[in-house]
Amino acid sequence: MNYSIAKATKAQMDFISERYWSKSPKWQQNRYNFIAFVACDSQNNIIGYLVCEEKEIPIMPYGKDWFIETIMVLKPYRCCGIGSALLDHAFSAAREQEIRNFQGSANPTKEAHAFWAKNKFTFFQYGRQHNDPSREEECGNYSHIIFKQVSKIDFYSLNRKTGRYNFNMADREQIDDIFFSYIEKECVKFYHDKKDQIKGIIASNADGEELGFITWLEMPLMPPLIGKQWYIPYVYVKPESRGNGLARELTAEVMTRAIENSITQLLMVHTNEDIMPYWYKLGFDIFIYRYLFRNPSGKFPVGIGKNLTGYDKRI
Ligand SMILES: CC(C)(COP(=O)(O)OP(=O)(O)OC[C@H]1O[C@@H](n2cnc3c(N)ncnc32)[C@H](O)[C@@H]1OP(=O)(O)O)[C@@H](O)C(=O)NCCC(=O)NCCS
Incomplete structure (x- = not known):
């Protein structure tokens, strides 16, 4: 799979916002304030993106973190390592800026949880069990906070x-x-x-x-x-x-x-x-x-x- 990953440009954020975030006006409005990375194919089409928001946390030694708002890879391109590559790219960029903590929440699907587990996040269950049978992928599952320290400390x-x-x-x-x-x-x-x-x-x-x-x-x-x-x-x-x-x-x-x-x-x-x-x-x-x-x-x-x-x- 031939793809490249880079920081998203304003035009790419406009595209993502228009195409995928019609139900998220907050994200649309905030799009230039996000730290976002895109995966593009060889024709420069966006095939995946990772969107984080920098938050200032007034706790030592936590400091700032990058809160993961959303990550998405288009269906035909999944399970080829693109999601993980987007994360690795963000981890390196974060380390360069002395940001060490990532936090987000996992969709209540097996797919999302397996993805965060593969990328060695830790899980904290929150909220009630999802019990809407019309949402088959989520039914019976819980949401989890996912978090990870990306400093070079050897655990x-x-x-x-x-x-x-x-x-x-x-x-x-x-x-x-x-x-x-x-x-x-x-x-x-x-x-x-x-x-x-x-x-x-x-x-x-x-x-x-x-x-x-x-x-x-x-x-x-x-x-x-x-x-x-x-x-x-x-x-x-x-x-x-x-x-x-x-x-x-x-x-x-x-x-x-x-x-x-x-x-x-x-x-x-x-x-x-x-x-x-x-x-x-x-x-x-x-x-x-x-x-x-x-x-x-x-x-x-x-x-x-x-x-x-x-x-x-x-x-
Ligand atoms: C989660 C997502 C971003 C992963 O992107 P990706 O490019 O497929 O990620 P990778 O190829 O690096 O890793 C895929 C891993 O996800 C897990 N996974 C993917 N599909 C799965 C499925 N149907 N069942 C179980 N695990 C699955 C596996 O652990 C897989 O690892 P493997 O290929 O080594 O077995 C992508 O599946 C997606 O866009 N899903 C819809 C949006 C979403 O749920 N986002 C997460 C928000 S919390």
Whole structure:
């Protein structure tokens, strides 16, 4: 397939707007403000496009992001890599401008979800199940927020072991302790009725002193995604043991076990943006949950995750 990808010109945006966006006056009006890329065939006909909008997010280290408004490849040209090539082009252009975060929402179709999964986005389900049988492709499925960090941080580099700590599965009594002391007090309500499904790892030093823990909860992925994910309610390191990379090692332990258990992705939702720099530094994808909606505390709810499937599993 002979095609080329470039930043869209004004004339190309006029064409796209007139041809495809008659039902989206907002997009039509905003067309010159978008960051758009087009795929053209050898006669310079547009066969696909990707449209992003730059948004200023007042959270460190998130900064600006490119919100994916829409991506489309004409039917006869699908499954030839053009959609993925449009994304790669945008990722490179974004990196050049120090933009590291992409966020958007996936149409509730298998096709769209498979596409975002192939391109290693992380998924966060939102909204109700689509149950209109006249829309066969969407029926039974959910929409997902999709997000990805495109910096050069190597996610797997977080799996360095210092050998200073022992990691053991928490028993039920330890989980109960963690639940009542931390999860019930600090975490979103979502976890409050799930105590018995929560698992955890306790980190201790050579003397057997407990220094920290990490917990997780297995949940199914929602249709049309298939598989399982682990939500991480809480990671904790005792104040006197902080600054030595223990939380990173705890996270790496979970990642290793998740991969051994064929878990597709790790996911966390937090009521509070303060935890974002930690996960970001480790190479996790991050997103703004309920886009730019502040909590009464003045903080933003955020989400963090990583799609593990399809990555080089060299842990
Ligand atoms: C999503 C879309 C942009 C992908 O464009 P594309 O050029 O086909 O993308 P690529 O060739 O890079 O990747 C195609 C991948 O999509 C997935 N896919 C495509 N059609 C699929 C289908 N019918 N069932 C399941 N997966 C499908 C597969 O993962 C496929 O990868 P593979 O070819 O390696 O198996 C294109 O299908 C499209 O325009 N769809 C309609 C608009 C739309 O849904 N946009 C997404 C908005 S969220």
